[in-house]
Amino acid sequence: MRNMIQSIASLAAVLLLFSCSTGGDGDSNGSNPTVSTLVFPLNNSECLAGTAVSATESKVSFEWNAADNADSYTLYVKNLNTQITTQYNAGVATSMEITLIKGTPYSWYVVSKSAATNTTPTTSEKWKFYNAGNGVVNYAPFPAEVIAPLMSISISATTVNFQWEASDVDSDIVDYKVYLDTNHNPSTLIGTVTSKNLNNIAVASNKSYYWKVVTKDSAGNTSHSAVFQFKTL
Numbered sequence: 001m002r003n004m005i006q007s008i009a010s011l012a013a014v015l016l017l018f019s020c021s022t023g024g025d026g027d028s029n030g031s032n033p034t035v036s037t038l039v040f041p042l043n044n045s046e047c048l049a050g051t052a053v054s055a056t057e058s059k060v061s062f063e064w065n066a067a068d069n070a071d072s073y074t075l076y077v078k079n080l081n082t083q084i085t086t087q088y089n090a091g092v093a094t095s096m097e098i099t100l101i102k103g104t105p106y107s108w109y110v111v112s113k114s115a116a117t118n119t120t121p122t123t124s125e126k127w128k129f130y131n132a133g134n135g136v137v138n139y140a141p142f143p144a145e146v147i148a149p150l151m152s153i154s155i156s157a158t159t160v161n162f163q164w165e166a167s168d169v170d171s172d173i174v175d176y177k178v179y180l181d182t183n184h185n186p187s188t189l190i191g192t193v194t195s196k197n198l199n200n201i202a203v204a205s206n207k208s209y210y211w212k213v214v215t216k217d218s219a220g221n222t223s224h225s226a227v228f229q230f231k232t233l
Contacts, residue, residue, distance in 0.1 A: 030116025033070035070112035103133020142193035
């Protein structure tokens with residue numbers, strides 16, 4: 001009987017040890033953070049809530065919702081005129097004040113992280129906004145963003161279809177001019193369209209091509225996209 005009791009006790013200890021080591025959800029290293037939901041500044045909007053710090057700059061408050069399983073956040077803010085992205089470590093906070101240039105378009109997103117081992121950070125949606133400028137009545141459109149062909153892709157074809165995404169705070173975009181050639185800053189106009197695509201453009205083989213989109217609104221304001229590149233085989 002004593003041996004039986006000892007065996008039962010040993011089995012219970014093993015089961016208890018196994019239960020403690022595996023954790024309640026079966027993942028000893030924790031779970032990946034969920035995606036954080038962005039709150040403010042609103043997407044495709046003019047941010048009027050900034051606090052002026054000078055004639056050219058204002059402080060803008062960024063806000064996002066907490067993500068499950070996350071214990072730190074990193075905020076990324078991109079100046080769409082210069083294409084420069086700046087990284088800000090928010091720690092456990094879900095809001096942060098950043099000083100930005102007035103009358104300038106920005107995009108932003110948040111990466112949620114967990115300190116647990118073997119977990120993968122998650123990235124939120126990317127939102128765009130204009131930081132309000134002094135006396136600005138009509139803003140230039142946001143610079144277009146590439147959809148196709150993807151940056152640095154290789155293409156085996158004699159024609160290429162171009163597609164991009166664009167938006168505007170004032171919703172008054174009138175057309176897009178597409179430039180394409182083999183120069184790093186393309187200057188050859190290949191089409192002016194009102195849609196967000198331009199199809200069946202002939203290309204030569206074994207070339208590196210560069211292209212960009214200039215977006216214009218009804219007030220005559222324009223914005224230049226970044227220069228995109230692809231290679232033909």
